[in-house]
Amino acid sequence: MSYVKPKFRHPELPKNKLGYTVDYYEGALSTLCAGCGHDSISSAIIQGCYEMNIEPHRLAKLSGIGCSSKTPAYFLSNSHGFNSVHGRMPSVATGANMANRDLIYFGVSGDGDTASIGMGQFVHVIRRNLNMTYIVMNNGCYGLTKGQDSATADEGSKNKTGQVNLFESIDLASLAIELGATFVAQSFSGDKTQLVPLIKAAMKHPGFAFINVISPCVTFNNNLGSTKSYDYVREHVEATATMDFVPQMQEISVSYDKGSQKQVKMHDGSLITLNKLAEEWDPLNRQSAMNAVLNAKSKGEILTGLLYVNPDSKDLHHLIQTSDKPLNSLVKSELCPGADALKEINAGLR
Amino acid sequence: MKPTDIKDPEYFHKVVDCQYACPAHTPVPHYIRLIAEGKYPEAYMVNWDSNVFPGILGRTCDRPCEPACRRVRVEEEPVAICRLKRVAADNKGDVKRLMPQGPFKANGKKVALVGAGPASLTVARDLAPLGYELHLFDELKAGGGFMRSQIPSFRLPETVLDEEVNFILDLGIKTHFNHYVASMKELLTKDYDAVFVGTGAPRGRDLPDLPGRQEGKENIHLGINWLGSVAFEHTKKIGKNVIVLGGGNTAMDCCRTSRRLGGENVKVVVRSPFAEMKASPWEKEDAQHEDIPIIDNHVPKSFVVENGKLKGMTFEKVKAEYDAAGKRKLVPVGGPDVFFEADDVLIAVGQENSFPWIERDCGIEFDKWEMPVVDEKTFCSTNTKVFFGGDAAWGPKNVITAVAHGHQAAISVDIFCNKKDLVKDRLSPFVNLVSQKMGIHEWGYDSEVVIDQRYAVPQADKKVTLTNRKKEVELGFDLPTGFKEAERCLNCDIQTVFTETKCIECDACVDICPTACITFTENAEAETDLRAMLKQPATNKTQDLYVSDVLPTKRVMVKDENVCLHCGLCAERCPTAAWDMQKFFYNVTKAHTHACSK
Numbered sequence: 001m002s003y004v005k006p007k008f009r010h011p012e013l014p015k016n017k018l019g020y021t022v023d024y025y026e027g028a029l030s031t032l033c034a035g036c037g038h039d040s041i042s043s044a045i046i047q048g049c050y051e052m053n054i055e056p057h058r059l060a061k062l063s064g065i066g067c068s069s070k071t072p073a074y075f076l077s078n079s080h081g082f083n084s085v086h087g088r089m090p091s092v093a094t095g096a097n098m099a100n101r102d103l104i105y106f107g108v109s110g111d112g113d114t115a116s117i118g119m120g121q122f123v124h125v126i127r128r129n130l131n132m133t134y135i136v137m138n139n140g141c142y143g144l145t146k147g148q149d150s151a152t153a154d155e156g157s158k159n160k161t162g163q164v165n166l167f168e169s170i171d172l173a174s175l176a177i178e179l180g181a182t183f184v185a186q187s188f189s190g191d192k193t194q195l196v197p198l199i200k201a202a203m204k205h206p207g208f209a210f211i212n213v214i215s216p217c218v219t220f221n222n223n224l225g226s227t228k229s230y231d232y233v234r235e236h237v238e239a240t241a242t243m244d245f246v247p248q249m250q251e252i253s254v255s256y257d258k259g260s261q262k263q264v265k266m267h268d269g270s271l272i273t274l275n276k277l278a279e280e281w282d283p284l285n286r287q288s289a290m291n292a293v294l295n296a297k298s299k300g301e302i303l304t305g306l307l308y309v310n311p312d313s314k315d316l317h318h319l320i321q322t323s324d325k326p327l328n329s330l331v332k333s334e335l336c337p338g339a340d341a342l343k344e345i346n347a348g349l350r
Numbered sequence: 351m352k353p354t355d356i357k358d359p360e361y362f363h364k365v366v367d368c369q370y371a372c373p374a375h376t377p378v379p380h381y382i383r384l385i386a387e388g389k390y391p392e393a394y395m396v397n398w399d400s401n402v403f404p405g406i407l408g409r410t411c412d413r414p415c416e417p418a419c420r421r422v423r424v425e426e427e428p429v430a431i432c433r434l435k436r437v438a439a440d441n442k443g444d445v446k447r448l449m450p451q452g453p454f455k456a457n458g459k460k461v462a463l464v465g466a467g468p469a470s471l472t473v474a475r476d477l478a479p480l481g482y483e484l485h486l487f488d489e490l491k492a493g494g495g496f497m498r499s500q501i502p503s504f505r506l507p508e509t510v511l512d513e514e515v516n517f518i519l520d521l522g523i524k525t526h527f528n529h530y531v532a533s534m535k536e537l538l539t540k541d542y543d544a545v546f547v548g549t550g551a552p553r554g555r556d557l558p559d560l561p562g563r564q565e566g567k568e569n570i571h572l573g574i575n576w577l578g579s580v581a582f583e584h585t586k587k588i589g590k591n592v593i594v595l596g597g598g599n600t601a602m603d604c605c606r607t608s609r610r611l612g613g614e615n616v617k618v619v620v621r622s623p624f625a626e627m628k629a630s631p632w633e634k635e636d637a638q639h640e641d642i643p644i645i646d647n648h649v650p651k652s653f654v655v656e657n658g659k660l661k662g663m664t665f666e667k668v669k670a671e672y673d674a675a676g677k678r679k680l681v682p683v684g685g686p687d688v689f690f691e692a693d694d695v696l697i698a699v700g701q702e703n704s705f706p707w708i709e710r711d712c713g714i715e716f717d718k719w720e721m722p723v724v725d726e727k728t729f730c731s732t733n734t735k736v737f738f739g740g741d742a743a744w745g746p747k748n749v750i751t752a753v754a755h756g757h758q759a760a761i762s763v764d765i766f767c768n769k770k771d772l773v774k775d776r777l778s779p780f781v782n783l784v785s786q787k788m789g790i791h792e793w794g795y796d797s798e799v800v801i802d803q804r805y806a807v808p809q810a811d812k813k814v815t816l817t818n819r820k821k822e823v824e825l826g827f828d829l830p831t832g833f834k835e836a837e838r839c840l841n842c843d844i845q846t847v848f849t850e851t852k853c854i855e856c857d858a859c860v861d862i863c864p865t866a867c868i869t870f871t872e873n874a875e876a877e878t879d880l881r882a883m884l885k886q887p888a889t890n891k892t893q894d895l896y897v898s899d900v901l902p903t904k905r906v907m908v909k910d911e912n913v914c915l916h917c918g919l920c921a922e923r924c925p926t927a928a929w930d931m932q933k934f935f936y937n938v939t940k941a942h943t944h945a946c947s948k
Contacts, residue, residue, distance in 0.1 A: 003791040006799035006917050008424050010865045010886045035856040035925025043861035190857060218856065218925045230854045234903065 005029045017053040025050045027074040037189030037215030037230075038068055038137045042075045044192050045106070045135075048199035049076060059104040060096060064089040064118060067144050068110030068137035068215075076106075087118025090125035093132050094316075100326040101317050104203055105132035112142050115151040115170045126179045126208055131315035133202040133209045136172055137189070139217035140228035147220025158225025173307060174293045176210045177286060182313035183209035184289070185306045188233050189216065194305060197245040197272075201306070204245075204270050207313035214302065238296055240281060240305035244273040264311055272306065283309055351873060351880055353899040353906075356847065359781040362934045364894060365911050366843045368431055371418035373747075373754035375779075375938045376400040378415060378431055379843040383795060385438055386836040388829075391445050393438035398445070400938070402472050402518070402753050403497070405510045408436030409824065410501050412599075412630060412748040420840050423890070424865075424913050427804035429838045430827075437832035439510070450479040450942070452522045457481035459767045462542040464531050467495020468749045469548035469740025471518050472756025476941035477763060478521035485542070486523050489530040491582070493519060496550055496741075497749060499578035500600065502607050503820040534708040534736075544735050544763045547708075547722075548752070551741040555700040557595070562653030566660035566695070570653065573604045573698030580607055580819070589693020592616040593663055595650055596698035597627035602634065604696040605642045610819040617690065618644045619663075621680060623670050636823065639809075640816065649680060651687055653695065662691040701746050721745070728772040729759040737762055760941040780943065782935040786844055787921070793931055795844050796837070797918040805835045841916045845934045848907055850898040852928035855905070859920035859929055860885065865913045868920060873897075873906045884910060 013021040025046045030039050049059065056078035063069035065086035072081050080103070084092040093105050114122050114136050125134070140153040149157075152172065153165045176184045183205040187195045195213065202209035214233050216222050222229045227236075241262075264272040264283065281292040289308035296303035323330065354361060364370050368378040377396060384393035397404035411432050419428030459482050463470040466488035474484050492498060493515045497506065519525060531537060537545060554572035557563060563570065569589065573596065579585040592613040594605040597620035608616045618637065620627055624646040627634065634644060648665035655661065664687040668680040703721060708714055713733035715723040722731050724738045731738055739755030741747060762772050786794035808825045815821045827835060860868050866886035874880040880895060881888040888895060888910040898907040921929040937943075 003922065004798050005862070005919065006864045006915050007801050008799060008864060008913075008915055010867075010913055011423070012886065012889065013866070030862075030923075033925065034923045035854070035858045037856065039861050039923075040857045043857070190855060192857070216856070218854075222854075230856060231902075234855075 003029070016050055018055060020050065022046060022050040024078065025056065025076055027072070027077045030071075030074045032067060032070065032074075033143075033217075033219045035218035036067070037139065037213075037217070038071050039074065040189040040192065041135065041137055041195065041213055041215055042071045044195040044199055046075045047192070048196050048203070051196070052200050052203060054104065054203075058102075059106055061106045061108065062089050062093045062096070063108045064110075064113040066110040066113045066142075067139075067217075068108055069113055071108055071137070087113050087116070087121055089113070089118065090121040090130070090134075094125065094128070094130055097130055097132060097316070098322070099328040101131070101322070102326050105130075106203070107132055107134045109134065109136050111136060111138045111140060111150040111152040111172075115172060123175075123179055126176055126181045126210070128316045129180075129182055129207045129313065129319065131207055131317065133199070133205075133211070135199075135211045135213060137215040138172065138212055138228070139215050139221055140169075140226070141217050141221040143217045143220055147217065154227040157227040158223065160220050160223050160226075162225075164225075171293070171297065172212045173210070174290060176212075177290050177293070177308050181210050181308075182207040182310040183306075184308045185209075185211045186302070186304045187211060187213045188237055188302075188304055189213055190230060190234065191237070191304070194239065194243065197243050198306060201243075201245040201266075201270075201272050204266055204268065205309070205313065206267050207310075207315040233302060236300060236302050238301040238303050240283070240292065240303055240307060243306060245270070264309055266311055267313075272309070283307065284311070286310075351875075351877055351895070351897045354894070354896050356896075359779060359936060361894070362783070362845050363936050365845060365914075366934065366936070367418040367420050368415035368429075369843070369936065371414045373414065373751045374401045374757065375754075375936065376415075377843065377935060377937060379839055379841050380935065381438060382429070382431070382434055382836050382839040383841070385434055386796065386833055386839075390438050390441035391443055391448060394442035394445050395448050397435055397438060398449070398517075399940070401750060402475055402756070403468060403514050403749065404435050405439035405514050406497055406506060407750060408432060408434075408439045409506050409510070410497070411435070411750055414750070420842055420913070421838060424840070424915065425801075425803070430804055430807070430835050433807050433824075433827055434832060434836055436826050437829070437836075440826050441829070446517065449517060450521065452478070452520075454479050454481045454522065456483065459483065459543045460485065460541060461763055461767075462487065462537055462540070462545045464537070464545065464547050465495060465549035465740075465742065466490070466493035466525070466527070467548050467550050467740055467752060468497060469742070469752040469756045469759070470495075470546060471515065472753045473546050473548070473739065473760045473763065474523050475518045475521065476757060476760035478518075478523060479942050480764060482767075484523045485526060486519075487526045487529050487531050489528065491528050493525065493527070495548075496574075499581050500574055500603065502577065502580070502603050504606070504610065504815060504823050505603070507820065507822050530707075532707050534714070535712045538712055538733075538735070543767050544737065546759055546763060547736065547738045547742050548740045548756070549705070549742045551701045551703045551746040553702050553704040554697065555702060557650065557697055557699065560650060560652055562655045562660075565655040565658065566653040569660040569692075569694045571694065571696050573600045573696045574701055576696055577603060577607060580611065585611070587612045590614045591662070591691045591693045592696065593690055593692040593694075594618045594696045594698060596620060596700070597622055597629055597644075597646075598698060598700070599629045599633050600701070601696075601698040602629045602637045604698050605637055606640055607819065608694075608696065609640050609642065609816055613694075615691075616642050618642060619648045619650070619665060619690065620644065620646050621649050621668070622678075623647055626670070626678070640812065647680075648688060654689065660692060660695065662689055663695060664689050703742065703745060725772075727758070727776075728762045729755060730762055730766075730772060734766065757938060757940050761939070764941045777939040777943075779939055780935070780937040783845065783847070783932045786918075786931045786933055787927070791922065793844075793918050794933070795841050795931075797841070797844075797916070797931070799840065799915050799917050800837050802834055802838055804838070805831050843934050843936075844916050844918070844931050846896075846909065846914065846916070846920060847930050847932045848896065848898055848909070849928050849930070850901055850907065852926045853898075853901055853907065854926055854928075855901055855903055856925060858923040858925065862919045862923040864917065864919065865915055867910050867912070867914045869908050870901070870903075870905045871908060872904070873900070880908060881910075884908060886910070888912060
């Protein structure tokens, strides 16, 4: 029995601006099934955080219950973490974010945790535009309880036992656009070139950033007839654009040879460069994004990439006008300014 | 790039860095695992088959395997391969029962072996079980050649040497010791079917033109002759002040032996800079540990002799300068010459071949350097009946190279005596590749990678060793330490084998690989381009890329072999067993295996 990850790393690993090599962002050795798409997503998160020079203590990872929600153990060991109740991760994230707005909040959920038991929490956290990244590792089945169809399993998709799913699936990306999410993306665990920049951009987005990642379950949903298998997804994936994320106005020198290019400037000056592949689609227009997703769906394609972004997003703190200073760091003199301050307020109300 | 042909045994052979670097290609990781399992006789026999002198080599080998060890690239210090071999030898127990048991049925062929060093002894061992009548000649009174006359007993105890030489002699070799073969011509007139020459490089290089050489000759000795004279107990003491000239391993043996024969103020003086000395780093360390200073960048100028008595030597100080091609030149730094006092001087500045006993008209061609013309593959001279090996073939190397030569020469002798073709009828190495999968998280080898650093071999107290020439300095690993050192081995012979038809491109192997060896990428025409395209660019060009055929996404799998830990995690995390850990066994074909397959 020797299932231990060696301590040695490649001796020439480059360091990021903070002087860390990528392994500083790793977590424990995964106990998910061999070949699980979730592990690839974990790896993309590690890569994204390394490239974004994130100080691990400045990030909190949150999750609910399920295979997906186990993954925070497998990345960012040096960050804060909260493994919450099934489907209730958005509440915990909201509470944490309200108390300390200075951290980066990174939520990980699954199709069961989001589209079934956590649906109520999910739709409301979108409405509130909580400043967080919310990744759904979507495999269309309940892997932890041996592969029953989940609410995101497509109608007509066949599971491992040969049963065909009779019910319409919940499309999380279009639901998020519909409910007014300010950053909506869709990707595939087997495509890190696309996933890593999406994660980086999502972490920079001031508001609710949602990424629905199709992540095949090798054990229960990678069979012929499944619409969430590696082979099916690879054959039906259609990207909106190839994408590049450039944080805070570094010089960019990307040359695209074909297609039209679109740059989206984010609040802090970061740039998302999209090399558009899909026709008649404007990532800044909700209507157009919605149409693109529906069109692809009607053609049996899975549209991936950044679907919709609102660069003018105003997050929950902005909407309810909380103090700029994190609530958890307010001291007594700030919270109870004293009788004189009260008098002044009262005087203003006369 | 084209897909890698893993059916070519040399591809995976190269991945086993230690075995590939070893002239005899001893299956190192294989025997290190046997040591870890406590199977010392088995570990010894793997060595004995391959390098013939495990106990001797476990103490004295030049160890080309160690600088090649993957561990050097991953951390810093290689696995102590050489000293692990000694662990197998020290704990082997009765292994004679595992060796070929004579008497062997005679095949009617007679072979003469000239010189009883490692090359000839290897030929003898390989041919004896085939029924050859083998006649071994040496001018000394016992077998072993330079292993006996030049390697001091404090590095190689006589008992160890005797045991391993006798394993061979006991196979029924007819020995002719104290017998100097003075004429090749005469030897060829006798009824030998073939002759093997393993006479080494017996002549120590001198400094005949240095002023004072003649006058001081009473106290100026050639290193290798002096060592031999000490070994056979003709020389028992040396002066208090000793200078050893030279920077090779012989110089190290000379100075350390001097310390044991009464030399109190012994120093090594060498022309080149310390770092460029030919001696192995560990031998330099051992000399320094015995309070012997090594004075570098000093070129000998003269022997100072007063009233017919050697007083010392003068040296000119130099520094090394390098031209654009990296060629070294020693340039005087100026200033007065340096004088060192000496009662005796030992010259150990190299050794060379010498064949005064081979007449130049007996069909053996010699080149302009007076070296025999020998075929590099068959070890055959221009006289088809005469074969060369060891230092006698291409000049001074080391024991393990002589053994490697011996195996090949033995094959040639056997082929020649059977009237077959020396090149066409040579057999390929024996290779085998077997999956190590035993179950979930279970492999047929200990795949865990330990981070222990190299363990030091304990040494006997200096007070004891410096007063007794025969007291072995190194004590060898005890068994618990030997086990821990064996666990440092990365099992490079357990190969990562990739089957592209099974791969679903889930990236699990890429994500788990601790040393970023694996990349799925578009292919490139040129290797240099592909090397740069990898997840972690492959900068070590001495290490190959393992490239798969095209996958369904039109990409290829590329694995940089450079720092693969052989931990098996890629195979562990592969859902379809497209990756598998397979044990690669590569064994050089010897004359007796050669014969079995006929």
